[in-house]
Amino acid sequence: MRPISSQPFGKTFVRGSQRNPAAAAFLLFQCLGICPSLATCPPCCLCASDIISCSGRNLSILPSDLPGYATRLDLSHNALTVLQTPDWISRPFDRLATLVVSRNSISCIKVDAFTAMPHLLHLDLSFNQLTALNKSIFAGMEELKELLLFGNKIVQINPGAFGNLYSLQRLYLSGNRLTVFPLGLYWEPGGPRNLTFLDLSYNRLCEVPVQRLLALTRDRRIYLQENPLVCDCALLALLEYWMWKQYRPLMDFRGGYPCKDGSGPVSECGREVVLEMPFEAQTYQVELGKWLRVPCPGLDAQGQEVFWLTPKTVVNSSSNDPNTQLVVLPNGTLEIWGAQMEDSGTYGCVAARRRHYNPNESLEVNVVVGNRSTVSVGRSSEHFNTAFTTLASCVVSIILVLLYLYLTPCRCRENRGGGSRGCGGRAFILCSDPRQVELGQRRSSGKRVAFLEPQAEDSDIGGPKTQVMNLGHVITTEGILKNGSRPVGQTITDTTHIA
Numbered sequence: 001m002r003p004i005s006s007q008p009f010g011k012t013f014v015r016g017s018q019r020n021p022a023a024a025a026f027l028l029f030q031c032l033g034i035c036p037s038l039a040t041c042p043p044c045c046l047c048a049s050d051i052i053s054c055s056g057r058n059l060s061i062l063p064s065d066l067p068g069y070a071t072r073l074d075l076s077h078n079a080l081t082v083l084q085t086p087d088w089i090s091r092p093f094d095r096l097a098t099l100v101v102s103r104n105s106i107s108c109i110k111v112d113a114f115t116a117m118p119h120l121l122h123l124d125l126s127f128n129q130l131t132a133l134n135k136s137i138f139a140g141m142e143e144l145k146e147l148l149l150f151g152n153k154i155v156q157i158n159p160g161a162f163g164n165l166y167s168l169q170r171l172y173l174s175g176n177r178l179t180v181f182p183l184g185l186y187w188e189p190g191g192p193r194n195l196t197f198l199d200l201s202y203n204r205l206c207e208v209p210v211q212r213l214l215a216l217t218r219d220r221r222i223y224l225q226e227n228p229l230v231c232d233c234a235l236l237a238l239l240e241y242w243m244w245k246q247y248r249p250l251m252d253f254r255g256g257y258p259c260k261d262g263s264g265p266v267s268e269c270g271r272e273v274v275l276e277m278p279f280e281a282q283t284y285q286v287e288l289g290k291w292l293r294v295p296c297p298g299l300d301a302q303g304q305e306v307f308w309l310t311p312k313t314v315v316n317s318s319s320n321d322p323n324t325q326l327v328v329l330p331n332g333t334l335e336i337w338g339a340q341m342e343d344s345g346t347y348g349c350v351a352a353r354r355r356h357y358n359p360n361e362s363l364e365v366n367v368v369v370g371n372r373s374t375v376s377v378g379r380s381s382e383h384f385n386t387a388f389t390t391l392a393s394c395v396v397s398i399i400l401v402l403l404y405l406y407l408t409p410c411r412c413r414e415n416r417g418g419g420s421r422g423c424g425g426r427a428f429i430l431c432s433d434p435r436q437v438e439l440g441q442r443r444s445s446g447k448r449v450a451f452l453e454p455q456a457e458d459s460d461i462g463g464p465k466t467q468v469m470n471l472g473h474v475i476t477t478e479g480i481l482k483n484g485s486r487p488v489g490q491t492i493t494d495t496t497h498i499a
Helices: 021-031 210-216 233-245 248-252 264-268 372-406 434-438
Strands: 004-006 011-013 046-048 051-053 072-074 098-100 122-124 146-148 170-172 197-199 221-223 282-286 292-294 307-309 314-316 326-328 334-336 345-350 364-369 427-431 448-452 468-470 473-475
Touching (some): 210 233, 233 345, 314 326
Parallel strands (some): 051 072, 098 122, 122 146, 197 221
Antiparallel strands (some): 046 051
């Protein structure tokens, strides 16, 4: 009989003379209808627990037997050219969190190319041959947080390219060929809602939307260094404001921005600015529904473009909307018509002043909207309530201390002679140290006060004073023991003599 070769287990069976327990178990599983999942590592890859690296293997297609348990897959330094499902990846990767496809030759990404990895968090497509980003190429990646696209040849970003990337926080587009700032990232419906980091350095941007950037960079970081930006008065105003705010992308790469020497068109910017006057923080108050004029700090120029950052929007002097309540006059003054409560807040005036600012100087002013009498009454009431609360707390504290010192109840004891009268229900004794009463001692350095009630049988006028026996002593109703002294008329007798 011919020998039967079993390749998966590397054993040869001849008439049953050689036996392999693994092969027998495999045949048993097949007979029972059970197919075990054999998680093997492809020969061209390296596997370490849940990390798989197939880097630098000159792969044009991926191995079909990649384990699906991977959380990190490295496919960098290969020869991949097109990413298209299901050709480039043949099985789902439900656990995959990081995918590295950098330094390939990828020039095309088809729609739904990444649907097999719905829980991906980090995607690296850097240093490829991408020239355009089409709509829905990142569909199905709602959990993606970081996307690396630097080092490509991207010229155009079509609308909807970053659609449904709701969780995207960091986007790297540096080192491409972009000539237009991608505002659609922030304003298109369905775009990234939480994008806080955008790198557009080393592109071909000649101009940027200054007014939009002033609104975007309040709580976001946008890097623009090493672009051929034209230095005009608007850009100079933006850079000066960022410098005053210590904006991190500018402070870290100051040498990569224009307008450093003040030459060119910016030489005419800010000639009439009053440089001698320090910029101090100012507060302006206006009644509800009234109008208010807010001058730009340190600016006295006509015809210069001025931007105002308000709590709700950004307005400038060259694009005033007559239908809005915020208007920037030619001299840079901001007019607020029909002030509302939501107009209260901090207002920043951005203009090219061509000067360096001290840390104590301020380019912002505060605006308070509300009735002055109402505000003052409210503040007075607040101060009165605070003082009253403090006084009441002090009074309560003093009362509690006095109660603790003078009104601590003491238990009555029977006399040492074994009598059963004790206090007799006629005296309620208060003392400052109950432990001395427990020891049966009458001598004390503290204060004692006794409230005595007359006996019913001693109610006759002129009758003898009834003696009350307490704690081994006899105390008459005429005396009050205080600080260990014995006043006149008080008799203290040991119970052994009375008996």
